[in-house]
Amino acid sequence: xxxxxxxxxxxxxxxxxxxxxxxxxxxxxxxxxxxxxxxxxxxxxxxxxxxxxxxxxxxxxxxxxxxxxxxxxxxxxxxxxxxxxxxxxxxxxxxxxxxxxxxxxxxxxxxxxxxxxxxxxxxxxxxxxxxxxxxxxxxxxxxxxxxxxxxxxxxxxxxxxxxxxxxxxxxxxxxxxxxxxxxxxxxxxxxxxxxxxxxxxxxxxxxxxxxxxxxxxxxxxxxxxxxxxxxxxxxxxxxxxxxxxxxxxxxxxxxxxxxxxxxxxxxxxxxxxxxxxxxxxxxxxxxxxxxxxxxxxxxxxxxxxxxxxxxxxxxxxxxxxxxxxxxxxxxxxxxxxxxxxxxxxxxxxxxxxxxxxxxxxxxxxxxxxxxxxxxxxxxxxxxxxxxxxxxxxxxxxxxxxxxxxxxxxxxxxxxxxxxxxxxxxxxxxx
Amino acid sequence: xxxxxxxxxxxxxxxxxxxxxxxxxxxxxxxxxxxxxxxxxxxxxxxxxxxxxxxxxxxxxxxxxxxxxxxxxxxxxxxxxxxxxxxxxxxxxxxxxxxxxxxxxxxxxxxxxxxxxxxxxxxxxxxxxxxxxxxxxxxxxxxxxxxxxxxxxxxxxxxxxxxxxxxxxxxxxxxxxxxxxxxxxxxxxxxxxxxxxxxxxxxxxxxxxxxxxxxxxxxxxxxxxxxxxxxxxxxxxxxxxxxxxxxxxxxxxxxxxxxxxxxxxxxxxxxxxxxxxxxxxxxxxxxxxxxxxxxxxxxxxxxxxxxxxxxxxxxxxxxxxxxxxxxxxxxxxxxxxxxxxxxxxxxxxxxxxxxxxxxxxxxxxxxxxxxxxxxxxxxxxxxxxxxxxxxxxxxxxxxxxxxxxxxxxxxxxxxxxxxxxxxxxxxxxx
Numbered sequence: 001x002x003x004x005x006x007x008x009x010x011x012x013x014x015x016x017x018x019x020x021x022x023x024x025x026x027x028x029x030x031x032x033x034x035x036x037x038x039x040x041x042x043x044x045x046x047x048x049x050x051x052x053x054x055x056x057x058x059x060x061x062x063x064x065x066x067x068x069x070x071x072x073x074x075x076x077x078x079x080x081x082x083x084x085x086x087x088x089x090x091x092x093x094x095x096x097x098x099x100x101x102x103x104x105x106x107x108x109x110x111x112x113x114x115x116x117x118x119x120x121x122x123x124x125x126x127x128x129x130x131x132x133x134x135x136x137x138x139x140x141x142x143x144x145x146x147x148x149x150x151x152x153x154x155x156x157x158x159x160x161x162x163x164x165x166x167x168x169x170x171x172x173x174x175x176x177x178x179x180x181x182x183x184x185x186x187x188x189x190x191x192x193x194x195x196x197x198x199x200x201x202x203x204x205x206x207x208x209x210x211x212x213x214x215x216x217x218x219x220x221x222x223x224x225x226x227x228x229x230x231x232x233x234x235x236x237x238x239x240x241x242x243x244x245x246x247x248x249x250x251x252x253x254x255x256x257x258x259x260x261x262x263x264x265x266x267x268x269x270x271x272x273x274x275x276x277x278x279x280x281x282x283x284x285x286x287x288x289x290x291x292x293x294x295x296x297x298x299x300x301x302x303x304x305x306x307x308x309x310x311x312x313x314x315x316x317x318x319x320x321x322x323x324x325x326x327x328x329x330x331x332x333x334x335x336x337x338x339x340x341x342x343x344x345x346x347x348x349x350x351x352x353x354x355x356x357x358x359x360x361x362x363x364x365x366x367x368x369x370x371x372x373x374x375x376x377x378x379x380x381x382x383x384x385x386x387x388x389x390x391x392x393x394x395x396x397x398x399x400x401x402x403x404x405x406x407x408x409x410x411x412x413x414x415x416x417x418x419x420x421x422x423x424x425x426x427x428x429x430x
Numbered sequence: 431x432x433x434x435x436x437x438x439x440x441x442x443x444x445x446x447x448x449x450x451x452x453x454x455x456x457x458x459x460x461x462x463x464x465x466x467x468x469x470x471x472x473x474x475x476x477x478x479x480x481x482x483x484x485x486x487x488x489x490x491x492x493x494x495x496x497x498x499x500x501x502x503x504x505x506x507x508x509x510x511x512x513x514x515x516x517x518x519x520x521x522x523x524x525x526x527x528x529x530x531x532x533x534x535x536x537x538x539x540x541x542x543x544x545x546x547x548x549x550x551x552x553x554x555x556x557x558x559x560x561x562x563x564x565x566x567x568x569x570x571x572x573x574x575x576x577x578x579x580x581x582x583x584x585x586x587x588x589x590x591x592x593x594x595x596x597x598x599x600x601x602x603x604x605x606x607x608x609x610x611x612x613x614x615x616x617x618x619x620x621x622x623x624x625x626x627x628x629x630x631x632x633x634x635x636x637x638x639x640x641x642x643x644x645x646x647x648x649x650x651x652x653x654x655x656x657x658x659x660x661x662x663x664x665x666x667x668x669x670x671x672x673x674x675x676x677x678x679x680x681x682x683x684x685x686x687x688x689x690x691x692x693x694x695x696x697x698x699x700x701x702x703x704x705x706x707x708x709x710x711x712x713x714x715x716x717x718x719x720x721x722x723x724x725x726x727x728x729x730x731x732x733x734x735x736x737x738x739x740x741x742x743x744x745x746x747x748x749x750x751x752x753x754x755x756x757x758x759x760x761x762x763x764x765x766x767x768x769x770x771x772x773x774x775x776x777x778x779x780x781x782x783x784x785x786x787x788x789x790x791x792x793x794x795x796x797x798x799x800x801x802x803x804x805x806x807x808x809x810x811x812x813x814x815x816x817x818x819x820x821x822x823x824x825x826x827x828x829x830x831x832x833x834x835x836x837x838x839x840x841x842x843x844x845x846x847x848x849x850x851x852x853x854x855x856x857x858x859x860x
Contacts, residue, residue, distance in 0.1 A: 003659065020659040022625070022821055039659075040578070040627040063821035065659075090659075093820045094794050118817040121624035130626075134581045148470070151564045153651045153832070155851050156586070156634050157599070157610075159858045169587070171610065172600045174638070178858055180587075180601065187851065190860070194551035195452070196560075197470040203634065204586050208604070221583045229433065229450045229469075229495075229520075364524050383860030387548040390523045391452055391493040402583070421585050421617065428589045428608055430620070430813030 007041030013080050018067045025102050046082040056089050063090040128258035133406040139250030140223050143243050149198040154187035167208045180206035186384040188226035192395045193387035200225040212425040214414040219423040226397030233343040236396050245269040262410045273313050276322040280305050295324040303351035321345040330374040333359035350408050357398025364388040437471030442500045443510050453492045455532050476512040486519050493520040558688035563836040569680030570653050573673050579628040584617035590810050597638045610636035616814040618656035622825045623817035630655040642855040644844040649853040656827030663773040666826045675699040692840045703743050706752040710735050725754040733781035751775040760804040763789035780838050787828020794818040
């Protein structure tokens with residue numbers, strides 16, 4: 001008999017079925033055992049009577065296959081249950097689990113949850129995080145494919161960093177020094193110039209940051225895009241606005257159950273306010289007496305400007321634009337009208353930076369000159385620079401951290417909860 | 431005026447347009463210049479007369495924006511051309527390209543092509559390879575999502591290898607030894623047992639293989655899947671059969687132009703013959719006098735059995751199944767009917783192995799015992815083994831190399847042609 005999912009049991013009332021999954025909960029009542037079976041779709045109750053009430057031995061988390069007839073049961077969630085005629089143990093636990101996964105919340109602390117990740121993920125709410133993440137990424141891809149972007153895959157073992165050498169993990173590449181890519185920045189620009197024009201990539205990126213915070217991971221999934229033949233910064237802001245409209249609509253459509261588990265409501269994305277960093281400085285000083293560090297937003301500044309925009313414009317999103325040259329990478333395009341500033345932006349969402357982006361320098365001589373100003377040796381970047389020699393169109397792009405986006409959507413307290421197997425300063429297993 | 435793609439010019443006959451792209455070819459004829467503009471969609475001819483015939487200066491590969499009126503031109507491919515009224519140079523080359531990209535084929539050798547990858551990709555045929563690859567991957571994802579698989583992302587920095595320690599790249603992880611994942615094997619199994627049941631991943635994988643061949647890369651894109659609660663090997667073979675049917679139909683539908691550039695015809699995937707390795711041994715000895723190495727297929731064997739199956743069954747695919755325990759990894763499930771063999775398989779396509787897969791051991795004690803037999807210390811694999819303690823269903827899966835698949839579909843001579851920026855024994859840049 002082919003398998004029926006627990007979440008679809010109600011479609012089979014009156015029919016014989018087999019469900020497969022894990023024993024989520026067991027209750028004995030006189031001569032009858034009730035077990036709740038959990039599979040990827042949800043829960044289903046089975047009633048074991050007669051010989052089945054005693055044998056086989058069952059404990060929570062046993063992997064089982066239960067066969068029986070589906071009958072209406074008004075008091076059971078879903079309105080039906082299985083009158084079991086057979087139970088097969090596929091795999092029994094050899095020891096007891098370190099914490100319960102059948103209560104509304106896991107009561108263990110985050111350390112223990114991550115140490116026993118395969119156990120914590122058995123809790124439907126822990127798994128729901130990754131359904132939302134998968135659909136956010138699917139929405140990202142669908143929107144970009146519909147806008148004629150092509151998905152690419154660029155190497156993560158690289159000969160040099162994209163930002164100058166700090167915070168790189170070293171790899172021994174057949175005796176040669178190599179590094180893990182901090183981002184696909186150089187490659188995505190190269191591919192725009194190589195003729196693809198519009199590229200995106202979903203792939204791991206690496207930052208050997210020494211500090212352990214609730215919003216950084218040392219390995220994370222970067223949702224990158226880059227677009228050529230743009231007219232200016234506005235093209236990128238408008239693209240990201242439409243991207244978030246699409247992604248959020250897609251998540252709402254596919255993850256209703258998961259969002260409800262977290263009580264998360266996804267905002268309607270409309271026009272996202274655009275504020276220059278200098279304007280933000282003025283607002284924060286005026287409204288909150290808050291001074292920003294030189295040429296940048298600190299975490300408190302991110303929180304306050306989002307709070308202000310939420311109050312004034314009713315949206316949790318804001319673009320912060322025109323960061324100074326000194327706080328952006330070597331490839332950031334200076335603003336022709338104000339050369340100390342760059343045509344760059346960050347998207348803030350609910351008080352947290354979601355991504356950085358901007359237009360890039362596309363003129364070969366200007367880029368080489370800028371490397372000099374940044375103290376970088378152009379010879380070390382020959383592979384990157386080549387494409388700028390042969391007609392490089394104006395271009396720009398941005399990158400979104402998948403875990404950070406997921407954590408913000410569900411308002412998780414720690415970004416590690418949005419990573420299946422997080423890598424941080426201390427954590428290399430599981 | 432908003433941009434029109436070169437490949438869609440014919441829809442705009444009689445209207446003013448702007449096209450953007452690179453100067454693919456230039457020809458002067460008396461007082462008139464003809465330029466062919468190349469963008470991501472194709473080519474379009476523009477006629478520059480009057481002042482535009484002399485200025486601006488244009489050379490091949492200049493990034494330009496051309497405005498003008500679209501007129502019918504029966505002798506031009508596509509049946510129309512642009513009577514230019516304006517040409518803007520967006521970026522001019524600062525030196526000449528190392529080889530031509532406007533001839534039917536690039537005449538440079540593979541070494542030079544890869545050294546100047548950003549140039550070679552400007553050739554439409556080089557770029558077409560990656561359109562086919564992107565759609566193969568998209569087909570993989572769509573099929574699996576439709577079959578209720580969830581996309582996951584697992585760490586590539588790992589504490590130990592999946593196959594026992596050979597061929598690993600070392601990473602310095604804050605002073606601790608770590609490695610680049612050879613495959614997501616352990617993690618995808620763990621996620622099946624963690625309750626996702628059906629997972630897939632598209633991500634880089636790493637093999638520090640010392641040898642340089644035309645069919646190996648040291649970093650490649652692995653298309654992985656794993657499925658729980660299966661009944662046996664047949665479930666996996668049938669899944670892969672349907673997967674290839676879907677993927678190939680998707681590629682045919684989306685890549686007609688690209689397949690035509692290579693004269694590639696995608697076979698209809700019907701039932702894929704299933705031969706035990708022992709049966710293949712018998713066939714090869716009988717038909718070709720060919721002996722296989724102990725318990726495995728060598729490249730010649732792969733070629734010959736595909737040749738045989740093509741002749742007898744009219745399909746370029748064959749499943750080779752039931753490899754001996756000695757030639758499969760520690761987690762391969764022994765065949766209960768014949769414990770020296772495993773419930774494993776390779777898919778061969780046009781003479782080359784596309785992927786390995788099989789059922790995995792799901793019993794904790796059996797897996798720990800097998801580690802002992804393989805000389806592995808179970809303590810080193812504690813993070814992997816944990817999930818087997820708490821009810822691990824029967825499961826299995828397989829992995830397909832994206833570059834290898836692309837190379838076989840287009841019959842490329844070297845797998846490096848199917849990698850944007852290949853990493854091999856010698857190559858770490860660009």
